Amino acid sequence: MPLTAPDLHAWIRAFADRVAEERAYLTKLDSAIGDGDHGQNMNRGLSHAVDQIDDDASMSDTMRTVAMALISKTGGASGPLYGTLFMDAGKTTAEHEELGTPEVAALFRAGLNGVQRRGKAEPNDKTMVDALLPAVEALEDAAENGTPLSEAIQQAANAAKKGMEATTPLEARKGRASYLGERSKGHQDPGATSTYYLLDAAATAWSDRA
Amino acid sequence: MPLTAPDLHAWIRAFADRVAEERAYLTKLDSAIGDGDHGQNMNRGLSHAVDQIDDDASMSDTMRTVAMALISKTGGASGPLYGTLFMDAGKTTAEHEELGTPEVAALFRAGLNGVQRRGKAEPNDKTMVDALLPAVEALEDAAENGTPLSEAIQQAANAAKKGMEATTPLEARKGRASYLGERSKGHQDPGATSTYYLLDAAATAWSDRA
Amino acid sequence: MKKLINNPDDVVREALEGMAAAHPDLLTVHFDPTYVVRADGVPDGKVGLLSGGGSGHEPMHNGFVGRGMLDAACPGEVFTSPTPDQMQAATEAIDAGAGVLHIVKNYTGDVMNFEMAEEMAESGGIDVRSVVIDDDVAVEDSTYTAGRRGVGGTVLIEKICGAAADKGYSLDDLEALCTRCNDNVRSMGMALTSCTVPTAGEPTFDLGEDEMEIGIGIHGEPGRKRMEVEPADQIVERLMTPIVEDLPFKDGDDVILFVNSMGGTPLIEVYLAYRKAAELAEQHGLRVVRNLVGPYITSLEMAGLSITMMRADDDIVELWDAPVHTPGMRWGA
Amino acid sequence: MKKLINNPDDVVREALEGMAAAHPDLLTVHFDPTYVVRADGVPDGKVGLLSGGGSGHEPMHNGFVGRGMLDAACPGEVFTSPTPDQMQAATEAIDAGAGVLHIVKNYTGDVMNFEMAEEMAESGGIDVRSVVIDDDVAVEDSTYTAGRRGVGGTVLIEKICGAAADKGYSLDDLEALCTRCNDNVRSMGMALTSCTVPTAGEPTFDLGEDEMEIGIGIHGEPGRKRMEVEPADQIVERLMTPIVEDLPFKDGDDVILFVNSMGGTPLIEVYLAYRKAAELAEQHGLRVVRNLVGPYITSLEMAGLSITMMRADDDIVELWDAPVHTPGMRWGA
Numbered sequence A, B: 001m002p003l004t005a006p007d008l009h010a011w012i013r014a015f016a017d018r019v020a021e022e023r024a025y026l027t028k029l030d031s032a033i034g035d036g037d038h039g040q041n042m043n044r045g046l047s048h049a050v051d052q053i054d055d056d057a058s059m060s061d062t063m064r065t066v067a068m069a070l071i072s073k074t075g076g077a078s079g080p081l082y083g084t085l086f087m088d089a090g091k092t093t094a095e096h097e098e099l100g101t102p103e104v105a106a107l108f109r110a111g112l113n114g115v116q117r118r119g120k121a122e123p124n125d126k127t128m129v130d131a132l133l134p135a136v137e138a139l140e141d142a143a144e145n146g147t148p149l150s151e152a153i154q155q156a157a158n159a160a161k162k163g164m165e166a167t168t169p170l171e172a173r174k175g176r177a178s179y180l181g182e183r184s185k186g187h188q189d190p191g192a193t194s195t196y197y198l199l200d201a202a203a204t205a206w207s208d209r210a
Numbered sequence C, D: 001m002k003k004l005i006n007n008p009d010d011v012v013r014e015a016l017e018g019m020a021a022a023h024p025d026l027l028t029v030h031f032d033p034t035y036v037v038r039a040d041g042v043p044d045g046k047v048g049l050l051s052g053g054g055s056g057h058e059p060m061h062n063g064f065v066g067r068g069m070l071d072a073a074c075p076g077e078v079f080t081s082p083t084p085d086q087m088q089a090a091t092e093a094i095d096a097g098a099g100v101l102h103i104v105k106n107y108t109g110d111v112m113n114f115e116m117a118e119e120m121a122e123s124g125g126i127d128v129r130s131v132v133i134d135d136d137v138a139v140e141d142s143t144y145t146a147g148r149r150g151v152g153g154t155v156l157i158e159k160i161c162g163a164a165a166d167k168g169y170s171l172d173d174l175e176a177l178c179t180r181c182n183d184n185v186r187s188m189g190m191a192l193t194s195c196t197v198p199t200a201g202e203p204t205f206d207l208g209e210d211e212m213e214i215g216i217g218i219h220g221e222p223g224r225k226r227m228e229v230e231p232a233d234q235i236v237e238r239l240m241t242p243i244v245e246d247l248p249f250k251d252g253d254d255v256i257l258f259v260n261s262m263g264g265t266p267l268i269e270v271y272l273a274y275r276k277a278a279e280l281a282e283q284h285g286l287r288v289v290r291n292l293v294g295p296y297i298t299s300l301e302m303a304g305l306s307i308t309m310m311r312a313d314d315d316i317v318e319l320w321d322a323p324v325h326t327p328g329m330r331w332g333a
Ligand SMILES: Nc1ncnc2c1ncn2[C@@H]1O[C@H](COP(=O)(O)OP(=O)(O)O)[C@@H](O)[C@H]1O
Pocket: A030, A034, A035, A036, A037, A038, A041, A042, A075, A076, A077, A078, A079, A081, A115, A118, A119, A120, A121, A126, A127, A128, A129, A174, A175, A176, A189, A190, A191, A192, D079, D080, D081, D108, D109, D110
């Protein structure tokens, strides 16, 4: 069974729950190489997004609502980045009634492009791109191989996790952490971490979807 | 051998040395129930006083010099109090070439009167008066009994020490410590402590004087 | 102790050199004896206004020297009252024939040193009056204590008396005004943290990780009561209630409300506290006609705040509004 | 964490309510979306001046709203950039037909949020320009970083551009002036202690008992280098030298020298630092024609300071001297 609007709702709720749980951890990561607000920012934006979700809304309306909620309540760098992610990803859902692996790959690819357009980060700059890009690539591989969605999204979450972990040794080149130069090495990027939660929440929410 | 000007110089130097040694301790006492500057205040005033002492000066000139030095460099409550002590005590030396026990008793009595005129403290207000008054009384008793100076001043120092120790349980009624009310109990008064050093310095400096 | 200082013994002198370098248009710093005096001289026939006290409360008092406020200030060592020779020299420097008013905060050391200075100045033929400010309701005012301390009210009084002196008040009238202001102002403060006197090198007192001190003075001397930290609104109420009850302020009174940072409190918290203070004033039927918010009478880096409220008639408001130009307070100029 | 707050989530809102209560003559606070706007409206045909950023830097920016400086400011959560809807609403509120200039500090979040706001405002037909301030010499300016941060220079620039807007500068001219100011200003800061974001509840970073952080930003983000605390004069030199060398400032330049407290530094220490900064400026042949000393761009209760120096021609000095009346900066009015 491919995805319809309620599946997107479930995903966003799962993402919000996960961020709420890990709020202190995200903030701790951000304190080490940033300014200690990533957990609060994401939690504020996502709880607002969850409040705004309309159970009867279409997929593209849902994605737009979430985007606007994140843009207007998150603040910081993550607000525009996640906002643009959802905004641009949402546009890909307009032509579909339901989403399978190829459509989900396209959705995340559009989100990644949005993040990069907005933030100009390249891979290995130690940002959320480093978790998102491998996830997108995993999804695209899965789409090519005809992998069912539940499996594809789990592969994407795994890839995001690896990407997130791989940010630890990197020297940051974008965002606040870049001010630290060398000293940013040895710390996992908070934004890459929340992005892993984004993918992992999808894997959880869509574990029985094809 | 009774006291002449060099004995007063020796006394004041000994007092300054003792305060310099105990500077941190006096300040610690003052931190507990005051504002943590009594050691610095007394040390600043006394080192200036020692600098100003003229080896050839008369007793009364010496006392006046010390008084002015303390008044202009000590600051806080202790500046005017010790300044007035030396100013008024010094006046009693004008008529004498040398000082025996009765004259020293009169000298400290005048100093005590000066302190009380300036500060309006009564006995048991938990101030330097509580160390000074028993010392004066000991000296007056000694004068009445014809006790030689070295012995008399040692008795006075002992009395001052007792008086100082006896400030611990008292509730302060004058000076900064009075703001603490009940909570000033259980702490030894810093001013009474420096006054004990004043007497003890005399006992040391005059240990072979009659 | 981490401080932006060189030698702890040089803090006051070096800071004064900094003030002199920053504000040559407003003030001149004299050393030995040390005092800060307005740069443009006291106009002939104007009463001179002098205050002073320990350093560490900046901008008070040095930062209030200039035009429309103090003519001179005598800074002591940190938290230590200045000495009579400073006050005497400053008094002579600002006597323009109409006498000099000393505004003295009620601390034993300040009072005694100013007293000696007055004795000296008067023997030199200058007409000197002094008013002792004692607005701190945290301290019980009884013959068994040194009396109430002079705290936040001093800032308002120096502004108002400065304007009155500019307006040509005589020494008698200025003394009366200063006394009247003191009679109509009340303050209370609290601290979340202690502060460290540079030469002492250690915090004046210790506060536990969730303790606060209510009724603190401005020298880090412990206050009325130590207790667990509460939400800001409750803390503000703990300060406001004794202030309102003490004067007492009455329904319909016009007041100047002053919420002061003890130095280390972020301004965002001071405004947060002002919000509640203004709300409570209103609940008591008081009309806040003027206000002041920020660090004006501090205790080095102490975190905490004090609240001051003065009953203000039209005269006082007019004097408050008069132009003032000093490093620490400026408007209309 | 000991703070004068109620619920950590309410800090910004409650502080804004306090500002609104304290300064109704100067500013009005709007909520949802949140922005602070001058109370008397933007005169017809004047370019509107907007800035904004995370809260916790008070008085910047809210405290610079009033007359002769900012027309509006958008406060974010503590240390978190505000959001585009706030900026859009504020932009609409202060557009008086001549367009709106956004003064943006160069932080990724601020830049991206302002960028989105501009896109929105322009689609609404308002002419919006934005200048990104990046005066922090502590950060290497390379394509491999987010670029230099906007710090103390922002304060001077907001004052100067505010005066220019008052004088009738067009949006083009104001944008050019703002860029020119940014090109001529350099800053660097340091911290002795960290600060604690209320919602985080723990210090953003840890500094050892005798460590300091050189090249700190204004969000408690670690700086260039951690090292042992040194005497103030050496610290000031560590900040001044890179500033002077970077522009570079040249012998004979007129400058505005701004020594800023990060919030928790006692004013006595700030003046002590000013003394050395002015001395070094002079040694470099610079003429300090104006100065500013005190807490203007802070990081909550962080102890530390920053130094900012701007090359100032006669135009800039004239704009600097123009009347300003805001809660945080006031003269000539
Ligand atoms: N230019 C950028 N492109 C992509 N991601 C970025 C960029 N800048 C910052 N980020 C991400 O944003 C995260 C920080 O978000 P957050 O703490 O909420 O914002 P801020 O840095 O403004 O406080 C970083 O960990 C990083 O992953």
